[in-house]
Amino acid sequence: MDAFVARSLEEIRFWARIMKEHSLFLRLGFRCEDTQLIQEANGFYAVFEGIEARAHAFTAATDPQQIRAFNAEVHNAVSHIWVFKRKVLGLILTCQLPGANNFPLLVDHVSREANYFRNRLAELNNGRLEPLPDAIIDENVFFLKIMADHAKFIGHLLDPSERKLVDQAREFSNDFDQLLWQAQDLSSMRPQSQTKPLLSQFLDQNRVSVASLRDFKKTARDLIEACRIKSIIHPLLADHVYREAVHFLAIIDLFEQALTGQAPTPLPAAH
Known part of the structure; x- marks a missing residue:
C-alpha cells in the first residue's frame, strides 16, 4: 500500500464531504433574495460532491x-471555496x-x-513533513479552536428554553x-516545551475533553434527529460537528502512538 495514496484519499474523503456540507449550511443561512450567493453555494456543493x-x-x-494530479485539482477547488467563504464573511x-x-x-x-x-x-x-513535536502542537491548536467554536455554535442554535443543554x-x-x-502557551514555549512527558500529558488531557464533547455532540445529534429537543440546528449539522470530534480523537490517538513509537508518524497539517 502506498502511504501517499492512502493518506491523500483519506484526507479528501473526509474533507470533501465537510466542504460539501459547508456549502449547504451557508446556503441555508442566506436570505431568499441572495440568489447569486445561493447559486454559488449550490455550485460548490456539486463540485465537492x-x-x-x-x-x-x-x-x-x-x-x-x-493521485498527485487529483490532489492538485482538489487544492484548486478548495482555494475557490475559501475565497467564497471569505467574501461572504466580508459581506456580513x-x-x-x-x-x-x-x-x-x-x-x-x-x-x-x-485553509x-x-x-x-x-x-x-x-512530501514535506513537520517534526512530530511541532505537528502535535500545531494540530491541537487548530482543532481545539474548532471544538471551542462548535460548543459556541451549539449553545447559540439551541432554543433558549433548552436551558440545561445551553x-x-x-x-x-x-x-x-x-x-x-x-x-x-505550550506553543510559545517551543522548542523547550517539546519534551515527551509534556507532549504526552498534553495529548492525554485533550483527549479526555474531546471524548466528553464527542459524547455530548452524539447525544445532541440523536435528540435532534428524534425531534426531542427544541433548536434551529439542522440534523446534518449536528452529525457534521460530531464527525469532526471523532476525527480529532483519531488524530490524538495517532499522535500518542507515534510518540510512544507504536505507529508511524501521521502526516501533520501545515498552518
Whole structure:
C-alpha cells in the first residue's frame, strides 16, 4: 500500500464531504433574495460532491501520479471555496446581508477548515513533513479552536428554553477555550516545551475533553434527529460537528502512538 495514496484519499474523503456540507449550511443561512450567493453555494456543493465520489472510486493501488494530479485539482477547488467563504464573511461584517442567518464566526470557522484542507493537500504533494513535536502542537491548536467554536455554535442554535443543554454547551466552550490557551502557551514555549512527558500529558488531557464533547455532540445529534429537543440546528449539522470530534480523537490517538513509537508518524497539517 502506498502511504501517499492512502493518506491523500483519506484526507479528501473526509474533507470533501465537510466542504460539501459547508456549502449547504451557508446556503441555508442566506436570505431568499441572495440568489447569486445561493447559486454559488449550490455550485460548490456539486463540485465537492463530485470530488467526494471520485475519491471513493480510487483505491490504495491507484497510481501515485494520478493521485498527485487529483490532489492538485482538489487544492484548486478548495482555494475557490475559501475565497467564497471569505467574501461572504466580508459581506456580513460590512452589514451587507442584514437578516441572514450565518454567524460571522461560523463563516470564519468554515474558511479556516478550507485553509487547513488546502495546506494539507499542498503538504502531501510536496512530501514535506513537520517534526512530530511541532505537528502535535500545531494540530491541537487548530482543532481545539474548532471544538471551542462548535460548543459556541451549539449553545447559540439551541432554543433558549433548552436551558440545561445551553449551560452544558457553554461549559464545553469555556473548557475548550482554556485548553486552547494552554496549547498556545505550550506553543510559545517551543522548542523547550517539546519534551515527551509534556507532549504526552498534553495529548492525554485533550483527549479526555474531546471524548466528553464527542459524547455530548452524539447525544445532541440523536435528540435532534428524534425531534426531542427544541433548536434551529439542522440534523446534518449536528452529525457534521460530531464527525469532526471523532476525527480529532483519531488524530490524538495517532499522535500518542507515534510518540510512544507504536505507529508511524501521521502526516501533520501545515498552518
